[in-house]
Amino acid sequence: xxxxxxxxAALSVPEGExxxxxxxxxxSAIYNLQWFRQDPGKGLTSLLLIQSSQRExxxxxxxASLDKSxxxxxxxxxxxxxxxxxxxxxxxxxxxxxxxxxxxxxRLMVKP
Amino acid sequence: xxxxxxxPKFRVLKTGQSMTLLCAQDMxxxxxxxxxxxxxxxxxxxxxxVGEGTTAKGEVPDGYNVSRLKKQNFLLGLESAAPSQxxxxxxxxxxxxxxxxxxxxxxxxxxxxx
Numbered sequence: 001x002x003x004x005x006x007x008x009a010a011l012s013v014p015e016g017e018x019x020x021x022x023x024x025x026x027x028s029a030i031y032n033l034q035w036f037r038q039d040p041g042k043g044l045t046s047l048l049l050i051q052s053s054q055r056e057x058x059x060x061x062x063x064a065s066l067d068k069s070x071x072x073x074x075x076x077x078x079x080x081x082x083x084x085x086x087x088x089x090x091x092x093x094x095x096x097x098x099x100x101x102x103x104x105x106x107r108l109m110v111k112p
Numbered sequence: 113x114x115x116x117x118x119x120p121k122f123r124v125l126k127t128g129q130s131m132t133l134l135c136a137q138d139m140x141x142x143x144x145x146x147x148x149x150x151x152x153x154x155x156x157x158x159x160x161x162v163g164e165g166t167t168a169k170g171e172v173p174d175g176y177n178v179s180r181l182k183k184q185n186f187l188l189g190l191e192s193a194a195p196s197q198x199x200x201x202x203x204x205x206x207x208x209x210x211x212x213x214x215x216x217x218x219x220x221x222x223x224x225x226x
Contacts, residue, residue, distance in 0.1 A: 031213065043116075043202060044155075044217040051212065089155070097213050098143070098162060099170065102155040 002027045004092055006103035013080055014111050021075040021106045023090035028068045031093040034100065035064050035075050038087045047088075048075070080110045114138050116218035118203050124224045125193045133188040133221050135203030143206045144186040145170070145215065146178060148199040155202065161186055193225045 003026045036044040048064040056065040063076040091100040119134045145160040157170030161180040177189045203218040
C-alpha cells in the first residue's frame with residue numbers, strides 16, 4: 001500500500017526566503033505526482049503535476065522535482081510572499097491512474 | 113467554466129438520517145472521485161468513477177454509495193449517517209489526455225453528524 005509522507009508538518013519563514021517542501025512515497029511505481037495548495041476552509045488547487053517520466057516542472061516561482069528511484073519529490077518556492085501562506089499537499093497517483101494517495105501536508109506561514 | 117461544484121456546502125444530520133451530496137463538473141472530464149478529509153488522516157478516496165455508468169470502491173467505501181448516471185454528475189449517498197462520517201467531503205474530476213491525468217477539486221462539503 002502506498003504511503004506518502006510530508007516533512008515538515010509546519011513551517012514558518014520570513015517573507016523573501018526561498019524554501020523547500022519535502023514529499024516521500026514508499027512505492028515508486030507511480031503514474032504521476034501532483035502538488036496542491038489548500039487555503040483554510042477551501043478546496044485544493046492544483047499547482048504542478050510531474051509525470052513519472054519527468055524530473056521536474058516549473059510554474060512561476062514554483063519548481064517541483066521528482067526522483068522516483070528514491071521515492072522523493074520536492075517543491076521549491078522562490079522569494080516567498082505572505083500570499084503563499086497555505087497548506088501544501090503532495091499526492092502520488094498509482095500506476096492504474098485511478099487513485100491518488102495524499103500526504104498529510106505542510107502548513108506554511110510566510111511572515112511579512 | 114464553473115469547474116467542479118458541490119452541493120450543499122454545509123449540512124448537519126442526525127444519526128441514522130440519509131442524504132445525497134451532488135458533484136457536478138462542466139469540463140467534460142472522464143473520471144470523477146469522492147474524497148473525505150479528516151484531521152490527522154489527510155484526504156482518503158471513498159469511491160471513484162472512470163466513466164458514465166461505472167463506479168468503483170476506493171480506500172474507505174464502507175457506509176457510502178455512489179452513482180454516475182450522467183457524465184457530468186457524481187452523487188455520493190449516505191444511507192444511515194453515523195458520527196464517524198463527520199468530515200469534509202471533496203469531489204474531484206480529471207481528464208485523461210495524452211497519458212496525462214490531472215485532478216481538479218471542488219470547494220468541499222462540510223458534514224456534521226450528531
